[in-house]
Amino acid sequence: MPRPSFLDEIETRSGVTVSVCYQCCRCTNGCPVAEHMDIVPHRVIGYILSGEREKVVASASPWTCLQCATCSLRCPNGIDVARVFETLRQISAASGLAAKNDVRHFDDLIIDSVERHGRLAEMETIMRYRLSKRQFLKDAAMGLDMLKKGRIGLSSHDIRGRKQLGTIIRRMRGHGDR
Amino acid sequence: MITLSYFPGCSLTSSSSFYDRSLRRVLSFYGVELRELEDWSCCGAAAAPAMGHDLADVLNARNIAIAERSGLHLLAPCSACYARTRASAVKIAGDRSTRKMVNEALAPMSAKGSVEVRNVIEAFLQYVGVERIAASVAYGINSIRAVPYYGCLLTRIMDVPSSDDVEDPSGMDVLLDALGASVVPWQFKTECCGAGSTVTDSDRTAHLSGRIMAMALKAGANAVVTTCPLCQLNLDLTAHLRTDLPGVPVLFLTEIFELALFGRAEGSRNHLISMAGIEGSVEVLGGMGA
Numbered sequence: 001m002p003r004p005s006f007l008d009e010i011e012t013r014s015g016v017t018v019s020v021c022y023q024c025c026r027c028t029n030g031c032p033v034a035e036h037m038d039i040v041p042h043r044v045i046g047y048i049l050s051g052e053r054e055k056v057v058a059s060a061s062p063w064t065c066l067q068c069a070t071c072s073l074r075c076p077n078g079i080d081v082a083r084v085f086e087t088l089r090q091i092s093a094a095s096g097l098a099a100k101n102d103v104r105h106f107d108d109l110i111i112d113s114v115e116r117h118g119r120l121a122e123m124e125t126i127m128r129y130r131l132s133k134r135q136f137l138k139d140a141a142m143g144l145d146m147l148k149k150g151r152i153g154l155s156s157h158d159i160r161g162r163k164q165l166g167t168i169i170r171r172m173r174g175h176g177d178r
Numbered sequence: 179m180i181t182l183s184y185f186p187g188c189s190l191t192s193s194s195s196f197y198d199r200s201l202r203r204v205l206s207f208y209g210v211e212l213r214e215l216e217d218w219s220c221c222g223a224a225a226a227p228a229m230g231h232d233l234a235d236v237l238n239a240r241n242i243a244i245a246e247r248s249g250l251h252l253l254a255p256c257s258a259c260y261a262r263t264r265a266s267a268v269k270i271a272g273d274r275s276t277r278k279m280v281n282e283a284l285a286p287m288s289a290k291g292s293v294e295v296r297n298v299i300e301a302f303l304q305y306v307g308v309e310r311i312a313a314s315v316a317y318g319i320n321s322i323r324a325v326p327y328y329g330c331l332l333t334r335i336m337d338v339p340s341s342d343d344v345e346d347p348s349g350m351d352v353l354l355d356a357l358g359a360s361v362v363p364w365q366f367k368t369e370c371c372g373a374g375s376t377v378t379d380s381d382r383t384a385h386l387s388g389r390i391m392a393m394a395l396k397a398g399a400n401a402v403v404t405t406c407p408l409c410q411l412n413l414d415l416t417a418h419l420r421t422d423l424p425g426v427p428v429l430f431l432t433e434i435f436e437l438a439l440f441g442r443a444e445g446s447r448n449h450l451i452s453m454a455g456i457e458g459s460v461e462v463l464g465g466m467g468a
Binding site for chain 1: 188189191192193194195196217218219220222223224225226227228229230231232233236237240275279283284330331334335336337344345368369370372373374375377378379380382386411414415417418419447448449450
């Protein structure tokens with residue numbers, strides 16, 4: 001069997017040598033959210049090895065992943081599985097499949113905030129997310145308690161270098177890596 | 179007297195500003211001066227690397243460049259800031275093409291990746307020292323049965339050597355013991371709290387942080403102690419997300435220092451799960467306290 005081009009694509013983009021995987025399942029066994037994934041981690045890696053691009057790119061698993069990196073730590077072959085999942089997020093987003101994904105949407109709002117302020121304006125970003133999802137009363141009691149206990153930063157700070165940084169972020173965020 | 183460069187990060191200027199005050203208060207007691215990074219920016223957390231690894235490295239390179247101007251070691255209390263800054267610094271130092279890419283993007287700023295980054299545990303161990311910490315204790319806190327909770331990013335940074343055991347870290351255990359707290363052994367030191375999923379899928383955080391809280395209760399703890407602002411917030415939020423659990427308070431490590439040094443923690447009102455019971459159990463040590 002010739003080496004699948006998808007395997008090359010993943011290895012080049014992530015810088016991780018995936019082809020040393022022998023499917024021992026340790027990544028899946030240690031994953032705190034494997035039960036919520038449509039394709040569990042070792043199978044995602046397996047599909048990359050066999051070049052099944054469509055299946056992998058359509059999977060929601062990279063977005064279910066919390067980037068805790070337990071998989072990467074425990075892989076006996078040193079495969080940084082979390083990094084591969086991060087790369088899959090980039091590929092999934094570039095393919096347009098992630099357009100409706102909540103995690104990607106929230107990530108976008110976070111980077112929007114950094115682009116405009118230089119820092120994450122927590123309250124503003126969460127409000128933008130809730131409004132866009134029309135979740136007007138979601139976790140309202142929790143939010144009120146947080147507000148009462150001083151756990152919500154109401155003001156945001158604009159850094160002096162925000163124009164320069166904003167220009168860099170605008171230029172880079174749509175283009176992926178070198 | 180030691181001076182450190184200080185990267186508070188977004189959380190410590192908003193939802194966890196009491197952690198910033200607590201950290202400053204305790205370090206200043208030990209004569210460690212913090213010089214805040216001038217005009218620092220966000221580390222990009224988990225959002226930037228999902229857009230592009232180059233973008234993430236550029237965001238961190240900006241802070242690294244500012245820190246390197248001072249020549250001081252850099253303290254980053256937030257686990258995300260610490261992990262991202264350290265990982266990018268190692269990459270910028272070791273990979274010529276990454277160094278070139280970030281410095282072209284940020285010119286005239288320039289990063290070498292040489293900055294030494296420390297988390298709160300490393301900072302206490304290295305710049306204050308266990309013996310000095312033990313000698314400074316003025317209040318008895320052995321009624322605090324603490325489970326040390328490290329979370330994901332303190333030890334699990336890929337391609338970067340960890341200063342502690344990656345599966346069973348002990349740096350915080352050592353500090354808590356020196357402060358006189360009762361350290362309770364448990365298996366969930368480095369489990370994941372749910373991270374940023376609290377906004378997009380609060381059931382996920384309820385499940386993961388709930389598991390950690392349930393294990394703390396089962397271990398017989400009356401406090402969870404952490405250094406990460408997101409871990410602290412997620413576990414504290416189990417007050418709302420897991421009303422089925424009688425949660426124990428979730429303290430920042432620096433708040434345990436406050437209790438042992440000063441008898442009270444100034445940010446106690448900022449806790450969602452009340453720490454009043456714990457604060458009330460602190461005892462003045464004979465002849466040494468206030």
